[in-house]
Amino acid sequence: MPITTVFFDLDGTLLPMDQDAFVKHYIKNFAVFMLPHGYDPEALGNGLWKGSMAMVKNDGSQTNEDLFWQVFNGVVGKDARKDEALFAAYYDTDFHKAKAACGFAPEAAEVVRGLRAAGKKVVLATNPMFPHMATENRMRWAGLEPEDFDLYTTYENSSFCKPNLAYYEEIMEKLGLRAEECAMVGNDVDEDMIAGKLGFKIFLLTPCLLNRSGQDIDRFPHGGFGELQAWLEREVL
Numbered sequence: 398m399p400i401t402t403v404f405f406d407l408d409g410t411l412l413p414m415d416q417d418a419f420v421k422h423y424i425k426n427f428a429v430f431m432l433p434h435g436y437d438p439e440a441l442g443n444g445l446w447k448g449s450m451a452m453v454k455n456d457g458s459q460t461n462e463d464l465f466w467q468v469f470n471g472v473v474g475k476d477a478r479k480d481e482a483l484f485a486a487y488y489d490t491d492f493h494k495a496k497a498a499c500g501f502a503p504e505a506a507e508v509v510r511g512l513r514a515a516g517k518k519v520v521l522a523t524n525p526m527f528p529h530m531a532t533e534n535r536m537r538w539a540g541l542e543p544e545d546f547d548l549y550t551t552y553e554n555s556s557f558c559k560p561n562l563a564y565y566e567e568i569m570e571k572l573g574l575r576a577e578e579c580a581m582v583g584n585d586v587d588e589d590m591i592a593g594k595l596g597f598k599i600f601l602l603t604p605c606l607l608n609r610s611g612q613d614i615d616r617f618p619h620g621g622f623g624e625l626q627a628w629l630e631r632e633v634l
Contacts, residue, residue: 398577400598400633402547403512404568406583407523407532409605411509412539413500416607422495430491434483436473444472452526453558457567461525461552488530496538502604504622506540508629513545515634520568521549522581524559524588528552548572559588565595580633582625586612593617600628 405411408419424445428438448465455464466478477484512519521541523532529551533543543549548568557564569576576596583589583599585607593599601619608614618628 398575400517400580401578402518402520402572402574402580403629403633404520404522404565404579404581404583404592404597405509406581406585406589406602407521407535407539409584409607410582410589410602411502411505411521411541412535413502413605414498415605418498419495422498423492426491426494427487430487431483434480436477440473444469444477447472449526452552453561455557455561457556457563459556461555461558462528465526465552485528485530488528488534492531492534499535499538501538501540502622503540504626506545508622508626509541509545512629512633517633518547518572519545520572521546522559522565522568522583522589523550525550525552525555525564526558529554559585560591562591562595565592565597586610586614586617590617598632600625 408414409416424442427445428436428441431441432438448469451464451468452461455461470477509519521532521536532549532551536543536549548571550568555564555567557567569579580598580600581589581592582602584602584605586601587610590599590601599617601614601617602621602625603614603619604621606614
């Protein structure tokens, strides 16, 4: 079956980054922004961490958004969702400071728009643990816009996270896809290459490689953007 749709990870794939450095920037800047509004920095950091871990384990019974707030509120000890507009203000302003932990790969926008021009669907399959405005900001840091994607996953529109295979199945259900017509491109061996178990074609982008489980990456087609483009021309276009 021809490939109709290509899924791309964002962090470390379309948007080069040191993930640990990015998380440190994010949490530090968030704590500083929220401190004048009565949020304890330690509780805030713990809330973000525990909320994120809860979303990774989401069983699909609620959206990641609702689960996050449920857990986050329990950690910070109040109904923080009443301050959702304040959180949104952070993502519109100081969140951009975390861009300092990211690089830029002009090939990212070129490959996405090239696929669109060729009539392929493109999904931004970023782990949906952020609200839409944070995801839209990060895609813009990579030189892309929301309209470049047929779908991008956020904590509002998702009920699972990677590496749960149900994350990929939920996207396929929304777009009416079969695994055999999909490809996944990502930098994380455990979270992205797992899509191959469903029947996706897979490509491991290695400039910002994450391989926590120490797998042999020679099992996967892999390389930089040059190798990716060659693979797409051979397997997708």
